[in-house]
Amino acid sequence: MAGDPKPISAAARHALEQELADLRDERRLVAGTLQDATDVGDQADQADQLRRADQLDRLDRRIRDITERLRQAEAAGPPSTDVVGVGSTVTVRFPDGVQETLQIGEAAEAFDQNLVTSDSPLGRALLGRHAGDSVHFDTPDGPSSAEVVSIGDVQSA
Structure with a gap:
């Protein structure tokens, strides 16, 4: 996300915080299903492990993106009431x-x-x-x- 930090509305902040909590819960579930590489059996098991590892990577990226957006919004402060901007x-x-x-x-x-x-x-x-x-x-x-x-x-x- 380039440029100056942009504020977000209270509703958008709440939605992002809820998504973040949901993603963290999902990540815990997916991480719990990953097996030690030495315990993986046949190719189907290996393919399932790769799919879960990819899902974990996707979840981690989205968690980082949301965390960074919330940090930027905090730095930007509340949306302006003088001029229309993102978050207004x-x-x-x-x-x-x-x-x-x-x-x-x-x-x-x-x-x-x-x-x-x-x-x-x-x-x-x-x-x-x-x-x-x-x-x-x-x-x-x-x-x-x-x-x-x-x-x-x-x-x-």
């Missing part, structure tokens, strides 16, 4: 009058319907904006726009 909570109003509160994140989570990635068209348009700014972005249905209502805590409609 942003309330926007669309041309039809609908207001939505969104999180600007680094990666999409299937379960989080209010997360907008920083590299999506809307996410890119919102980065660096202030409350009151209008943004324009492309959608699959054509050009669209929104107004930044607030940055930070959820605003009541």
